[in-house]
Amino acid sequence: MKKATALILAILVLTMAWTSLTFGADKTFKIRFGHVAPPPHPQNKAALFFKDYVERKSGGRISVSVHPLGQLGGEVAQTEAVTLGTQEMASITSEVLTNFVPQMGLFSLPFFYENFEELDRVWSGDIGNEIMGKFGKTGMYCLAWSSNGFRDWANSKRLIHSPKDMKGMKLRCTEAPIYIDSYKALGLDPITMPWPEVFSATQQKVIDGLDLPVIALEMIKFYETTKYLTISNGWPNSGIMTLINKAFFDRLPDDLKQVVKEGAYESARVNLAHIMVGTLSAVEKWKQNGGEVYTITQEELVPFREKMTPVYTKWKKIIGADLYDRAAKIVKESRKTAE
Numbered sequence: 001m002k003k004a005t006a007l008i009l010a011i012l013v014l015t016m017a018w019t020s021l022t023f024g025a026d027k028t029f030k031i032r033f034g035h036v037a038p039p040p041h042p043q044n045k046a047a048l049f050f051k052d053y054v055e056r057k058s059g060g061r062i063s064v065s066v067h068p069l070g071q072l073g074g075e076v077a078q079t080e081a082v083t084l085g086t087q088e089m090a091s092i093t094s095e096v097l098t099n100f101v102p103q104m105g106l107f108s109l110p111f112f113y114e115n116f117e118e119l120d121r122v123w124s125g126d127i128g129n130e131i132m133g134k135f136g137k138t139g140m141y142c143l144a145w146s147s148n149g150f151r152d153w154a155n156s157k158r159l160i161h162s163p164k165d166m167k168g169m170k171l172r173c174t175e176a177p178i179y180i181d182s183y184k185a186l187g188l189d190p191i192t193m194p195w196p197e198v199f200s201a202t203q204q205k206v207i208d209g210l211d212l213p214v215i216a217l218e219m220i221k222f223y224e225t226t227k228y229l230t231i232s233n234g235w236p237n238s239g240i241m242t243l244i245n246k247a248f249f250d251r252l253p254d255d256l257k258q259v260v261k262e263g264a265y266e267s268a269r270v271n272l273a274h275i276m277v278g279t280l281s282a283v284e285k286w287k288q289n290g291g292e293v294y295t296i297t298q299e300e301l302v303p304f305r306e307k308m309t310p311v312y313t314k315w316k317k318i319i320g321a322d323l324y325d326r327a328a329k330i331v332k333e334s335r336k337t338a339e
Contacts, residue, residue: 029252031064031088034072034081036195040219042274043091043148043240044068050242050267057259074194076175083139085245091271093148094239095176100138102318103131106327107239109315110182111305114234114298116276118334119147122327123239131323132241140243143264146271148213148238149279154226155209156202159294163187163303172198172210179236181311186304202226211235215275218282223291231283231295234304242268 033050037043044066051064072078072087075096081087083100094107106112106122113119122128123145132142153160153171160166163186173179173190183190191207201207202225209226217229242264249257287293296304316324 027061029062029248029256031062031248032067032072033064033089033091034067034070034078034087035091036070036075036078037068037216038219039068041068041216042271042278045274046146046267046271047091049270050263053263053266054259057263058256062256062259070195079140079243082243082245085139085247087245088248089242089244091240091242093174093176094241095174095179095236097241098176098178100140101131101134103134103320103323104239104241105178105315106131106319106323108176108178108236110178110236110308110311111234111301112312112327113237113331114335116147116149117338118331119237121330121334125330127323127327127330135243136246139246141246141249142241143244143261144242144268146240146242146268147275148240148271149215149275150213150232150237151211151235152214152217152232153209153211153230153235154217154222155228155230156205156226157208157228159228159292160230161294161296161300163307170206170208172201172207174211178311178315181314182236182308185307185309185311187307199225213238213275213279214286215278215282218285218289221289223286223289227291229283229286229291229293231293233296233298233301240268240271 033047035043035047047066047068051066054062054064073081075092076099078087078090079092079096079100082090094104097104098108106127128145132145135142155169155171157169158165166186166188169188170191171183171188173183173192175192180190180192193201198207198210199220199222202209202222210222211232214229214231217223223229244260244264249260252260283293
């Protein structure tokens with residue numbers, strides 16, 4: 001009797017172990033990946049690339065659903081959802097993330113970077129890695145970064161050559177502290193509103209315009225309501241950070257963690273490639289649709305930078321003097337090399 005009982009128990013233990021192993025091997029991890037860009041935008045193309053990459057590389061053990069155009073909420077709401085684990089992943093702009101990791105302000109300082117090369121030298125090195133590492137304390141990991149390019153101004157009043165040309169304009173401002181500070185420094189009253197309301201607000205003249213990378217402005221056909229496009233040559237550029245809930249990522253088997261990290265990195269490069277190509281064609285399409293375009297010269301940027309002095313002073317303290325100074329040094333050295 002005792003031998004029979006022992007045999008039954010042994011069979012039960014082996015069965016439970018086999019079931020556990022089988023379940024672990026067959027378990028599908030579901031990822032909801034959200035962002036606010038429209039479906040044709042590079043940000044969505046990158047998200048779809050991520051979906052295809054990880055589903056293929058994981059052999060179907062990871063399932064990804066992509067939710068563009070703010071289907072899961074605005075950027076602040078989605079970031080909060082990722083910190084809480086009610087949403088697994090999101091790609092979020094750097095300026096919004098200053099609400100969660102203040103050092104992200106280094107990505108969005110107005111006129112701090114003159115071109116993408118300067119930005120890349122800072123963010124592809126120790127400084128970028130150090131700041132991305134700070135996300136762990138918020139309940140998220142930052143897996144990769146990309147860029148949506150520099151932001152430009154579109155409005156229904158006039159082309160912009162100097163801060164004086166912006167006087168009296170009602171411009172929509174992203175709900176991010178560093179942008180609000182920057183608009184105030186220019187003498188403007190920043191108007192914040194949810195993204196889905198912005199286009200209709202330009203139609204109804206509730207606002208005169210907004211700032212956004214030209215590729216997005218053209219894609220959403222803002223030339224229909226805001227004829228005048230000014231290429232800023234350095235208005236706070238929009239970094240795109242790929243975020244994942246920390247607890248969710250930590251639960252993944254090691255091999256799937258690697259797949260997700262690789263997919264995030266590769267999709268960030270996909271986003272950047274589309275942005276670089278799309279930005280060039282977007283300016284021409286704007287003109288073809290009856291819009292006017294002006295590019296601010298380096299000389300004209302001087303008064304803009306001068307007005308940003310209080311913003312630099314404030315955000316150097318928030319970002320941290322060490323990080324700020326190290327980044328400034330890299331930018332300075334980059335410009336000397338270019339000369």
